[in-house]
Amino acid sequence: MSELFPPNLDAPRFSRALKAFASVVGSQWVLSSEEDRASYVDPYALGDGLNHAASAAVAPASAEEVQALVRLANEHKVPLWPTARGKNLGYGWAAPAMPGTVVLDLGRMDRILDVDVKFGHCLVEPGVGFYDLYNFLRENDIPLWMSLPGNAWGSVMGNALERGLGYTPYGDHAAKICGMEVVTPTGDLLRTGMGAMAGSKTWQAYQHGFGPSWDQAFVQSNFGVVTKMGLWLMPEPEMTLRAKIELPQADDIGWAIDELHQLRLNNVVDHNFVFGNYLHDAAVLSQRSEWYDGKGALPDAIADKMMKHYDIGWWRFSLGIYGHEGIVRAKEQLIRKALEPHLGKPIEFEEWHRGEPLDRAAARAPSATALQIVNWWGGRGGHMGFSPVMPPDGALARKTFRAMKARFEEHGLDYYTSFTMGHRHINNVNILLYDRDDADMVSRAGKLFHTLIGDAKAAGFGEYRTHLDFMDPVSKSFDFNGGALGRFNESVKNAIDPNGIIAPGKNGIWPAPYKTIGTGDPA
Incomplete structure (x- = not known):
């Protein structure tokens, strides 16, 4: 990595700023070596990720140290990018939106x-x-x-x-x-x-x-x-029921969304859950080369083989019921009444009662198993999510996934998708999986993302969260009244942060000192 400084600063001025930071946290917690800076580069970036490279990092141990660092940052005009543990996977890791920003690494504050x-x-x-x-x-x-x-x-x-x-x-x-x-x-x-x-x-x-x-x-x-x-935090319930439900056909998403929306709206089901397609399982348990080595997106016939091999449906989702036993049993019957006629068989629930050992059926332990999906293509794997928010309508979900699948196939990428069911919305989380060592694939992934932003905007849907590379175009898609919300955000930003110290460019909010810089686009 080449040496990098915050915008508008030269090496001597930046060196003075780092020495001032060291007077607060100690020199060992000012991280400015090439190896240090490389650890904050997004490992899943489209490209080398250096368009979001940090110039250094500083790691405070208390709120008082954060205060002192922010005051010094204002004095020396050094922008800071706060990150908690730096594991914002698929959205930019710990990297800043604006290259040259100093990462404010809060990981030591862990009480x-x-x-x-x-x-x-x-x-x-x-x-x-x-x-x-x-x-x-x-x-x-x-x-x-x-x-x-x-x-x-x-x-x-x-x-x-x-x-x-x-x-x-x-x-x-x-x-x-x-x-x-x-x-x-x-x-x-x-x-x-x-x-x-x-x-x-x-x-x-x-x-x-x-x-x-x-x-x-x-x-x-x-x-x-x-x-x-x-x-x-949630009080431990008296009991839980949980079930994994497979939907064999792609178009089953239509009736399932409609039935479950009613259950969710009326709090019969009182948690978010995910309809994941078959690739959710296959990409964790295997690599693409085990199934197909041809060019372009996976053929449907290969998808059928995967589903048969793993005994899974086109879609899978998990439901849980939590609470006092009488309430849980009543909800169980309502869920069975709504879903079993479509499924053509009884739902198999797994029970847990208070006092029994905690297991994944009752209180799931933390896991990073899902991250295995980045190995799907081989090479230096990467992933990135495109996640528009939509009304919970079955016909709309069916139409959307067909259109999304076609877009993935146009760009030669495998279609990994899910619908998260919220209380009054669905969030269509589409994961772009790619091999960072394949420049052509990376380019196609970037082009696909831009296409999806345009498609969603045309349909009236926006993302709820996005990668650093796409914060500006996603922000601009929220354009009611000529982008009134963006103007308001920047007015607030400039009023409370006139030097643009905290996270310039975060979610498209650019302070006046850096308004003309932008983030560039590696795709």
Whole structure:
């Protein structure tokens, strides 16, 4: 990697800034060697990832150190990119949107500050990972369950701030945030909601406060650095039922979405769940070369072989029922009534009762198994998600997946897709799998992504989250009234962060000092 500096700084000025940072955290926590900087480059990037290369990283151990660093960053005009554990897989890793930005690595701040058993909430720092919190709850016999994403390698806080999802009734992680501590772009320290009162006893109990509620303004934004977060946890239920359900035909997605939407809307099913196509299993359990070595996307006949080999359907989803036994049994009957006539057979539920050993059927342990999909093509594998949000309509889902499949095939990529069922929406998560050592494939993946953005915009659907490379075009697709939301975001940014210190370019929000820079496009 060649030497890199923040925009508008030369080597002497940048060196002075790093020395100032070292006076706060110690020289060992200012990471500026070539090897250090390489560790923050996105390993799944389309291309070499150096269009988002960091100039250095600095790793504070406390909120007070974050404050001091932000003040010095303002003094020296050095932009900072906060990252919790740097595991934002498929969305940019720990890399900054703007090349030359210094990564503010919060991984050393890894304390579980409080878990309140009676009231069901916790308070954590950015570096607390899903494994950390899960183990803490189990080792201390705390009867609270946490919600886990599909790949649980990252930060509890970071996942919530990016609107990550799990698959229990508490799976909308951003919605379970209750109270934050935030370092502002000028180095001030505030607490949101009821925490704005010194000595507050209800900081993690009430999600609002007095006046405007700011917690969600710090989600997917660059308005501050979150150093503590309250999160609600799920009380251990009396029992659970869980079932994996296979849908044999591709078009089964239509009736399934419609039936399950009604169950979800009426809280018979009270958690998000995923309809994944056959490649969800095949890409974890095997590599493409074991099935097909031809050019272009996988033929349907090969897909049929995979489904037969693994005894899976075109789609699979898992349902859970949680709570008191009487409620669980009543919900079970409603689910059977809605789904079994279509399935033509009884649903097989797996039971768990309080006091029995915890297993994957009841309280799933953290896992990174899903990450195996990056090995699908061989070489240096990569993945990236395109995830538009749509109404939960079966006919629409069927039409959308057919159109998406055709687009993947046009670009010679294998169609890995899913629909996440929310309370009043579906999120069509399409994973682009590619071999980073195949320049042509990488180019096709980038072109496909741009095509999908245009297709979704034309249909009236937008992404909920995206990779660094595509933050600007996705942001621009939210264009009501000439992009009024983007103008408002940038007005707020410029008012509270006049030097553009915190995460310039995050989700297309560019502060005035860097407005003309942009991020480029490797595709």
